[in-house]
Amino acid sequence: MAAGDPVEAVVPAWWQQMLTSQRREAQRILAELLAVRGMMPLLMKARNGGHWTPEEKEEIVSHLRRMAHLSPYLIALMLPGSVFLLPAYAWWLDRRRLNRQD
Helix, strand or coil, X not given: CCCCCHHHHHCCHHHHHHHHHHHHHHHHHHHHHHHCCCHHHHHHHHHCCCCCCHHHHHHHHHHHHXXXXXXXXXXXHHCCCHHHHHXXXXXXXXXXXXXXXX
């Protein structure tokens, strides 16, 4: 929506904020999932008889950490009505709010 759009005046500010928050978190989740895409070939290397180098082991650990940070989102997305709760989860998981006074 463009600034000054007539539809923007009809939609409550809290709803706009919720939609903006939902879009931001959806983009973050997508970016994290795309970053973990290379994990499967790396895991299959050991299964196919190869050996991991120390760098590859570090990469696996970093992928697992990324996935661990996503797990609350993934659990929340499986629950009924979770799309409506996603902004609340985003607020709850937002570490920056701990530094603010609001």
